[in-house]
Amino acid sequence: MCETMNKSRTVCKIISNELLTDQIFEMILECPEIVNEAKPGQFVNLYCRHLGRLLPRPISVCELNKDKGHLHLIYAIMGNGTKEFSTYNAGETIDVMGPLGNGYNTDTVSDIHLIVGGGVGTPPMVELCKQLKGRKIIVVGFRDNPYLVNRLKEYGEVYVTTDDGSAGFKGNVVEFLEKKSLKGSIYACGPTPMLIGVQAYADKYNLDASLSLEERMGCGFGACVGCVTKIASNNDAGFIYKKVCKDGPVFNAKEVLFSCN
Amino acid sequence: MCETMNKSRTVCKIISNELLTDQIFEMILECPEIVNEAKPGQFVNLYCRHLGRLLPRPISVCELNKDKGHLHLIYAIMGNGTKEFSTYNAGETIDVMGPLGNGYNTDTVSDIHLIVGGGVGTPPMVELCKQLKGRKIIVVGFRDNPYLVNRLKEYGEVYVTTDDGSAGFKGNVVEFLEKKSLKGSIYACGPTPMLIGVQAYADKYNLDASLSLEERMGCGFGACVGCVTKIASNNDAGFIYKKVCKDGPVFNAKEVLFSCN
């Protein structure tokens, strides 16, 4: 538990902040303490300078460069906060807190690791692939423009899907898993509809699956009980709310109850 | 009237922003349009970047460099907004609106112009002295550290007063006027207690006096009716409220009713 609790808000230097592809940026931060501690699947809080925007923006650890003490983050412009981040320049600073949450278990022994990323759920897969031992099959889906594909290729076979068929398989990642009937221990991160599909797939073929969830956050470190998700339980209601920021963001697929379940 | 009404908020480049003396900064902005139009005694609105701080900070025109299109402003750190300004660097930008208000009448023919500045009421006196024709006696008062004295010396005899006697005459500017029984057309800017003293002095010796007033502003261009001051009137109440930002900030001393009058 204490891996989420060590660092308060700190000021970090921006090493670079570059456009990767349409609306997608990579920001590299100098923060050796965070890098030393962080695990794949954990995230950091980024804070805006616009002091009308008080709440943290949670962004997953994408890659850790322990030698340089560099933290790589990849983010999509989704609203005003991420738009603001995209205007930051190298040499400037940003307020960061982390690492936060519980990441993926990277000690699992499995014949095949099935890495499944969708959209901005893809970035955390880079550090995960780096740390996982064994054979990795990597399936990443995008609406249109794929990114990170070459970086992922260093760690295993990579399959790309796009909604519009402009690159790789036309369709979504779950359709691709079915089509190729891929089996293995699943590690997934992406939009909720994708995670629901992955959960069903894992259930159908009785595969282990770890899902990284998203929810709106007030604090990111467990204090506000804002970021909850339904987790199956034996109580009367059949569920309890657990905190995505602190109990997750990675949960066992077996225990997650999506609201349409 | 239309001199106050031409320019909306514009983004200006900061040429320099340097500490002059304890808590006092000079900011030079590149804004040829404003410089071309501005008159001594007018002011500009500066806007903070901290978007929790929405209202303008009115700052007087200190000096106009028409050749370069440079506007010189001198400001004291008085609160969070001016503290924020003091952190800005050359090359960055700031939102500015102006010139605003009605400045001093610089066409007055008078044997002697008596220029009286107190504290951060001193900066507007630089451009005023530059533009006024005729003999100028300049009296400037400070709590302790004087500034701008050398720049003012280019335009006339300069007398300095300090509250603590650390430089020049020990006492305030009005005491100095009395002591030297200085006479002439008065142009004054400074804290309210000083202006009240100047008003009384002008009245006693029947001198013309223009006073530049300060009030908290919501807009700076006449829309909110927030920045009013009591002006003598023949109505039942004996006064009407006029807008400092638009009807002033410079008023004839004869018509100003300070609240302790």
Add this chain to the structure above:
Amino acid sequence: MQLNVNIAGIEFKNPIMTASGTFGSGRDFTSYVDLNKLGCVVVKGVANKAWPGNPPPRIVETYGGMINAVGLQNPGIDAFCKEDIPFLKQYDTKIAVNIAGKSIEDYVEVAQRLVSEDIDLLELNISCPNVKEGGVAFGVNPSMAEKITKAVKKVANQPLIVKLSPNVTDITEIARAAENGGADALSLINTLIGTKIDIHRQKFILSTKQGGLSGPAVKPVAVRMVYQVANAVKLPVIGMGGIMTGEDVIEFMMAGASAVAVGTANLLNPAATMNILNEVKAFLSDKSIDNINDIVGIVA
């Protein structure tokens, strides 16, 4: 793209109005704003006689907002009719006159005086927190609100908007009272009562101790109240409170506002209404929404 909206039988070319007291009668804005492009100009509150307003300081900044205690300084209805109506009639926009008063008789007198003037709407300000002697009392008490609405409606020649106070336990109660009194439309919110202390001088900053809070800080409260009121009455609702962008306009309209008013934003940037109008248009065209009326109250 259809932007025009209809409030109580008056057709605005677009839903962007100015909030009373933040735009004067438009004179200070002519270099920044083409008044012809506004849906409606709502003028600063005007009373039967000239009012001096409160002593300064009248304005103080707060986090994401401001507090004002102007206290309805105004030249009185006669001066207003003589100077401001002819000025505004030069422009192709609608005119709403915001009425201030200290007693029912005061309000009625102003409405009466406007019977034969060429203006489009009346807005009854029963919610100004900055005048001790009245106004606000009408806005927080349902039976008073109904009574004053009735009295003004009886003499009024133009459709009557009643402007509601947010400083109440249940705004729908006051909204229904105004509806029962015969209001043709409702506008909300006026300012929230707030204050700020100068901790160095150990005193209130405003001469009146407290004043009215406006600006983006209050928007969540305003949108909530617009939603509540739009779902409680049949009257068209004019939404305001913290509008800074075109997206804010869309939010108010989706909550149930048929038109909106821009207030504090005018003070921070005199060209605000024009920027906001452009942003509204851009949003609609981006989402392929042909008629802005289609989004009114779409969120339920």
Add this chain to the structure above:
Amino acid sequence: MQLNVNIAGIEFKNPIMTASGTFGSGRDFTSYVDLNKLGCVVVKGVANKAWPGNPPPRIVETYGGMINAVGLQNPGIDAFCKEDIPFLKQYDTKIAVNIAGKSIEDYVEVAQRLVSEDIDLLELNISCPNVKEGGVAFGVNPSMAEKITKAVKKVANQPLIVKLSPNVTDITEIARAAENGGADALSLINTLIGTKIDIHRQKFILSTKQGGLSGPAVKPVAVRMVYQVANAVKLPVIGMGGIMTGEDVIEFMMAGASAVAVGTANLLNPAATMNILNEVKAFLSDKSIDNINDIVGIVA
């Protein structure tokens, strides 16, 4: 420099408390905050039984603030007594338990259950806007407020703070009702009801449509209400609503608060209370104020 304050007979080492629901029971803060340095920890609202809380999304950002609709998720009083009280008793600070309920009986049950527990104060939350079935109704109706205060006071073994809602026409009315009911102190403000719409998806962001607005945006309303209440009752007042800095603490105390609670700021920076405490000390020493109690209500 004397920082200690006394609330209803309980001596705090300084006036800095945590606002209920923004600090859990302190566990998530131990790496950032030395709990021994706090005047008092006010824990997250606890009910007679475990409550699940509202579905997500529960949180949304607004300009200078946030809206929450947590809905008082809590493990119930038994789990709380077993786990949280022993945890907090490790520290040299005071403990206030914030009580949530849906009926008078619920509230009474929790107070009763705490009679023999080693805690210092009770805080009665009759102002949570996020639970449909009750709570808030007690906070907006004076006779209900008095009744519930009386009922809880009758069984309570610790001094009773009553926490007031800002969503009322006249907060002094509710304050006096709580005083008449036997409250030992009052705390205010709870959150303002507000909402935000996702204009792209055309729906409310929060699962409950509306929630409670907090953060610096609401401070002017909070300071105004603290001033009003402190001047209307004899009870000590605990001020909160948007405190971000030591200067904000001073402002609340000058308005009449005998102690203050830091809420949303804890979420934005877990070390907030410690920074704020240092800023308070710096202000007092800068102004040569020896006893913080000397500034309470100094602005009149």
